[in-house]
Amino acid sequence: MFDGPLADAPLPAKRIADWEGRSYHWTMAVLATLALLLMLSPTIVVLVISFTSGLSLRFPPPGFSFRWYVALADAWQLQFAAWNSFKIAAWTTILSLLLGVAAALGIARSQRLSARLLDSLFMAPLVLPALAFGLSALMLFSFVGLPVSPLTLTLGHTVVCVPYVVRNTVASLTQLQPELLEGSASLGASRMMTLRRIVLPLIRPGIIAGGFICFMASFDNIPVSLFLRDAATDMLPIRMWQDLEGKLDVTIAALSGVLIVATVTLMLVMERVAGLSRRLA
Structure with a gap:
C-alpha cells in the first residue's frame, strides 16, 4: 500500500x-x-x-409558463440586434481565421x-x-477619418479575437510531427501541396476550436462594441444590457435561456468535432 519512506514506517504513521x-x-x-x-x-x-x-424578474417565480419564450417571436428589436451580432461575429470569425492561421x-x-x-x-x-482598446480604436479610426460603422466594428472585434x-x-x-513534412518533401510534394494535403487537415481541429471561441467572443463582446458601432448597428449584448437597466x-x-441552451449545444458539438476541452487544456 505504501512505497518509499513510509514503507518501513510504524503503523500509526501509515494511518496518519x-x-x-x-x-x-x-x-x-x-x-x-x-x-462549480x-x-x-x-x-x-x-x-x-x-x-x-x-x-417581473422575481425569484422564486410565482408560477411557470412559456409566455416569455413566445413573446420573443414579437420582440423585433431583439431579433434585429441578434441578427447584427450574428453577422458581425461571422465576418469577424472569417477574418480572424484567415489572419490567425497565416500568422500561426x-x-x-x-x-x-x-x-x-x-x-x-x-x-x-x-x-x-x-x-481601453475600444477607446483607442475609436481614436485611431477618427484620426484616419474612418467613421464608426459595421466595418470598424468588425475590425475591432477581429483584433481582439485573432x-x-x-x-x-x-x-x-x-504537435505536428516533422517526419510527415519531411516525408512529403522527399516524395516530391511542393510546400503548397504539403500545406493543403497534410498540414491543414491535421491541424483542422485546432482551427475549428479557435474559430468557435472567436465567434462566441465576438457575439458576446460589449466593451469594443460600445465604442465602434454606429446608431443603426444595434448589438444584442448591448440591447439586453440597456433593457435590463x-x-x-x-x-x-x-x-438568456435560449442563448444558454444554444451555447451548451454548440460546446457539445465542438467537443464532438474538435475536442474543445483538450484544446483548452
Whole structure:
C-alpha cells in the first residue's frame, strides 16, 4: 500500500499519512463542488426565472409558463440586434481565421526573435483592457477619418479575437510531427501541396476550436462594441444590457435561456468535432 519512506514506517504513521491523503482529496472535492455551484447558480437562476408566469424578474417565480419564450417571436428589436451580432461575429470569425492561421503558420516552429515578438504582438489584445482598446480604436479610426460603422466594428472585434485562433492553431502545429513534412518533401510534394494535403487537415481541429471561441467572443463582446458601432448597428449584448437597466424586461431572461441552451449545444458539438476541452487544456 505504501512505497518509499513510509514503507518501513510504524503503523500509526501509515494511518496518519493515509488519513491525510484522503482528507486532502475530500477537501479538494468539496471545494471544487462549491466553486462549480457558485459559478452555475446564476445561470440556473436565470433559467428558472425565464419560465416565470409573472410580470417581473422575481425569484422564486410565482408560477411557470412559456409566455416569455413566445413573446420573443414579437420582440423585433431583439431579433434585429441578434441578427447584427450574428453577422458581425461571422465576418469577424472569417477574418480572424484567415489572419490567425497565416500568422500561426509563420511563427509556430520558428526560433527567430521576430517570430517571438510577433507572437507577443498577437497576444497583446488579451492583456490590454477591452475598454481601453475600444477607446483607442475609436481614436485611431477618427484620426484616419474612418467613421464608426459595421466595418470598424468588425475590425475591432477581429483584433481582439485573432489571438484565440493563433493560440489554438499554434498548439496544433507544435504537435505536428516533422517526419510527415519531411516525408512529403522527399516524395516530391511542393510546400503548397504539403500545406493543403497534410498540414491543414491535421491541424483542422485546432482551427475549428479557435474559430468557435472567436465567434462566441465576438457575439458576446460589449466593451469594443460600445465604442465602434454606429446608431443603426444595434448589438444584442448591448440591447439586453440597456433593457435590463431600463425596464427589467422578463423577455431578456427568456432570451438568456435560449442563448444558454444554444451555447451548451454548440460546446457539445465542438467537443464532438474538435475536442474543445483538450484544446483548452
